[in-house]
Amino acid sequence: MKIAVIGTGYVGLVTGTCLAETGNEVICVDIDESKVRKMQNGEVPIYEPHLDVLFERNIKAGRLKFTTSLKDGLDHGEIVFLALPTPEDEDGSADLKYVLGVADDIGKIITDYKVIVDKSTVPVGTAEKVEAAISKNTDIEFDVVSNPEFLREGFAVDDFLKPERIVIGSSSERAIDLMEKLYKPYVRSGNPIIVMDEKSAELTKYAANSFLATKITFMNEIANFCEKVGADVDMVRRGMGTDSRIGKRFLFPGIGYGGSCFPKDVKALYKSAKDSDYDFAILDAVVNVNQSQKTALFPKIEDHFDGNLKGKKIALWGLAFKPETDDIREAPSLYMIDELLNFGAKVTAFDPEAMDNVKRLLGDKISFAENMYEATESADALLICTEWSIFRTPSFKKLKDNLKDPLIFDGRNLYDLDDVSKEGFTYYSIGRKD
Numbered sequence: 428m429k430i431a432v433i434g435t436g437y438v439g440l441v442t443g444t445c446l447a448e449t450g451n452e453v454i455c456v457d458i459d460e461s462k463v464r465k466m467q468n469g470e471v472p473i474y475e476p477h478l479d480v481l482f483e484r485n486i487k488a489g490r491l492k493f494t495t496s497l498k499d500g501l502d503h504g505e506i507v508f509l510a511l512p513t514p515e516d517e518d519g520s521a522d523l524k525y526v527l528g529v530a531d532d533i534g535k536i537i538t539d540y541k542v543i544v545d546k547s548t549v550p551v552g553t554a555e556k557v558e559a560a561i562s563k564n565t566d567i568e569f570d571v572v573s574n575p576e577f578l579r580e581g582f583a584v585d586d587f588l589k590p591e592r593i594v595i596g597s598s599s600e601r602a603i604d605l606m607e608k609l610y611k612p613y614v615r616s617g618n619p620i621i622v623m624d625e626k627s628a629e630l631t632k633y634a635a636n637s638f639l640a641t642k643i644t645f646m647n648e649i650a651n652f653c654e655k656v657g658a659d660v661d662m663v664r665r666g667m668g669t670d671s672r673i674g675k676r677f678l679f680p681g682i683g684y685g686g687s688c689f690p691k692d693v694k695a696l697y698k699s700a701k702d703s704d705y706d707f708a709i710l711d712a713v714v715n716v717n718q719s720q721k722t723a724l725f726p727k728i729e730d731h732f733d734g735n736l737k738g739k740k741i742a743l744w745g746l747a748f749k750p751e752t753d754d755i756r757e758a759p760s761l762y763m764i765d766e767l768l769n770f771g772a773k774v775t776a777f778d779p780e781a782m783d784n785v786k787r788l789l790g791d792k793i794s795f796a797e798n799m800y801e802a803t804e805s806a807d808a809l810l811i812c813t814e815w816s817i818f819r820t821p822s823f824k825k826l827k828d829n830l831k832d833p834l835i836f837d838g839r840n841l842y843d844l845d846d847v848s849k850e851g852f853t854y855y856s857i858g859r860k861d
């Protein structure tokens with residue numbers, strides 16, 4: 428099929444590339460000329476595992492092309508995906524200026540029937556707004572479909588190629604048929620394509636993300652409570668997670684959820700409920716608890732050093748908001764760095780992918796190490812903010828040699844309490860015995 432994808436951020440690029448992978452002819456459109464030029468030369472603008480291989484293969488096969496011309500994209504695609512940013516507005520709601528701006532332009536240049544697909548995470552009622560923005564400028568027939576994405580950064584390619592479900596929100600048989608045809612190769616294993624109305628599809632995305640954020644936050648509160656009463660959250664997690672109604676996943680406590688999705692989506696759902704006169708109280712609590720959770724380790728650091736952090740050197744492992752990404756949006760590491768610097772500590776960080784992004788943001792406020800052990804040289808303590816695999820089985824001997832004292836603050840509960848204690852470390856983590 429012929430596809431256009433408007434916007435080449437994480438979602439658009441993965442969508443375009445993975446749609447080309449099953450033989451569709453895809454044109455990706457972006458207003459950023461230098462980015463388009465780079466992509467035309469085969470350069471992948473983001474770090475996402477496996478994307479580079481698919482990207483190169485489909486460009487070579489002539490199935491994946493890039494342009495800055497919305498008209499060229501629209502002329503080509505019978506299905507047109509809108510994968511545009513929906514940044515957080517000052518009041519927490521999702522800003523639709525990019526989505527509606529492109530919809531407006533589409534109305535001016537559309538010449539034949541198109542299915543316009545909202546792929547971005549957008550508030551309930553956006554499909555109607557997109558439809559109104561397009562039809563304001565044209566009489567040509569078109570349909571607007573809500574087709575939220577459920578891709579996780581770091582696993583986006585896999586999630587796209589083997590989705591657990593596809594949600595299609597539409598009231599047009601013609602559009603539903605085309606969308607089902609497009610997604611058929613991806614659900615061969617029998618996973619469902621769930622068809623519903625546009626508003627329910629839009630809400631499904633917010634409900635899923637907010638539920639997961641709530642699940643994590645609930646466990647973070649259980650962890651905090653464990654510390655008060657001397658229980659071990661690892662045990663509680665295992666005891667709870669084996670109940671199939673609860674499930675084992677997304678029960679890992681830590682220093683809070685981050686990224687470009689959960690923080691923004693929870694706030695946007697809260698705001699959109701408020702706009703409809705509904706006080707979604709649990710979401711307000713989730714936002715507040717997560718905010719304080721990001722620095723939950725800080726009081727332990729402060730206590731350990733008797734409030735005197737001035738001049739202390741802290742080695743920090745993990746800057747990205749989670750492993751397998753270079754994304755630092757809303758990353759707990761940044762909040763920890765802020766606190767540490769405010770109290771006069773010095774930070775030397777290492778992250779396998781995210782250091783360039785943090786350098787751009789913080790400049791020389793902190794220093795960066797070539798590798799994980801270099802960061803710990805002559806440091807007073809090691810602080811872990813992201814659970815990258817390489818941090819899971821370090822050489823404790825090397826750490827001991829490098830650190831001034833064998834001292835670890837772990838925001839992701841990476842190590843077995845007995846193991847670190849046998850190695851002679853003082854170890855602080857989340858919801859377990861210190």
Ligand code: UGA
Nearest residue numbers: 576577578579580643677678679681684685686688748749
């Ligand atoms: C999330 C959703 O999982 C995707 O389904 C969705 O498509 C995406 O948002 C989106 O809206 O685009 P993502 O933000 O990439 O994906 O990351 P997740 O893997 O879901 O992790 C989110 C945050 O939760 C991370 O900060 C992670 O460290 C944290 N987390 C996750 C925990 O603290 N504990 C857990 O048990 C699991």
